[in-house]
Amino acid sequence: MTKCVTMKTSRREFLRQGSALAIAGSAAPFALNLASIGAASAQVAGGYKALVCVFLYGGNDAHNTVVPTGAAYNTYAATRGTLAWQPAQLTPLSVGAVQLPTAELGPLATLYEAQRCAIVANVGPLIVPTNRTTFLNGSVPKPAKLFSHNDQQSTWQASAPEGATYGWGGRIGDLLAAQNGNATFTTINLTGNAVFLSGQQIQPYQLDPAQGAVPFNGVVGTTLYGSSAGTSALRTILTRTNTNLMQNELGKVNQRSIDSQASVAAAIAAPIAPAPPALPANNQLAQQLQMVARMIYARSALGASRQVFLVSMGGYDTHANQSATHPGLLTQLAQAIAWWQTTIDQIGIANDVTLFTASDFGRALTPNSEGSDHGWGAHHFVVGGAVNGRQVYGAYPDLATNASTDAGNGRLIPTTSVEQYAATMAKWMGVTPANLPVILPNLVNFAQQDLGFMT
Secondary structure, three states: OOOOOOOOOOHHHHHHHHHHOHHHHHHHHHHHHHHHHHHHHOOOOOOOEEEEEEEEOOOOOHHHOOEEOHHHHHHHHHHHHHHOOOHHHEEEOOOOOEEEEHHHHHHHHHHHHOOOEEEEEEEEOOOOOOOHHHHHOOOOOOOOOOOOHHHHHHHHHHOOOOOOOOOHHHHHHHHHHHHOOOHHHOEEEOOOOOOOOOOOOOOOEEOEOOOEOOOOOOOOOOOEOOEHHHHHHHHHHHHOOOOOHHHHHHHHHHHHHHHHHHHHHHHOOOOOOOOOOOOOOOOHHHHHHHHHHHHHHOHHHHOOOEEEEEEEEOOOOOOOOHHHHHHHHHHHHHHHHHHHHHHHHHHOOHHHEEEEEEEOOOEEEEEOOOOEEEOOOEEEEEEOOOEOOOOEEOOOOOOOOOOOOEOOOOOEOOOEEHHHHHHHHHHHHOOOHHHHHHHOOOHHHOOOOOOOOEO
């Protein structure tokens, strides 16, 4: 029987906890949260591990990121028209019958051949396995609000459209935070507001890519209107205890913010040794990854054993002028990831940190006049020392018009679900198989829950 689950925990686990805690009466919601914390402590422990999500906002054109070889290339070129890469612009990979744009993604091709990078083909949100026939006749449930930027960003990050409150990165944090000395630094955001890192207990800690933790204005690092007495008075007002419960909790939050900023500032003060290579010029993604590297380097000082990070790039909504803009985006992506992997290698924890890409959706294979419209499935990269690299995982789609993966207008139906993609990494992080459905509610609908790209 097909299941469509959107609960925060699996139904079986929820009922099990609820039955055991029935005597809690009106305190049941709080008791259920305590039960969730107990489940977290049962996760597999040991060492340090981190996931780094690189979200490509706007919907990356995966067809011009990973290109097929052989007869499939001819189909690609015929359909894409003027958007198609020419053979001389591409580097065929040794395994997988695919190729990458040489000038733009050469560094990723190098990582691929070194077995530090894998490609996961045609990934996208799915509730159940779906093909052209079942999609068109409506015989299977499909993700809500397909092809919508905000909704599909949220669905990628949280298994539900815009309005979702918990993302799968945050849910991983809920289950694994007990392994951290300070749970505040479990999920860390280097970019704008996103649901990906929000959990039921864990909330993302926001960092500025340039300065790290942002000081509490007027309390930390400066005086208030030139007065140290003013600074002291403001701090007292912001952090004092109060008989009003809400005001008292606000004081605790403010104090945690002040303390956390001090902890981060002290922890990342020491430079990474050996020194990383110079950052790629004018590359904001690399700047974000540099701060992630500094936080990982300071992991012991911060008491971190399990962490999930979010960084991002924008500009991938290439409806028009794609030939002029997309190559530059791919170049920046590859340069930033190559810088990142070199740095992580030098720190000596390459086997403990995995970077992966995600995006709103892929784009339509069929172009418009100067670009490509919103699609569905897309190819993604996974990079790190623990990656079973130099392979393409999942089923590469048939690019022919009206093929089994064509939802219409060249919008490819995913052959691998986001939840399978995520579960493979969550399991590597230490989430037990029994708890994977807590993080990824639709995973139960897919027979293969580990795609095999992690050691």
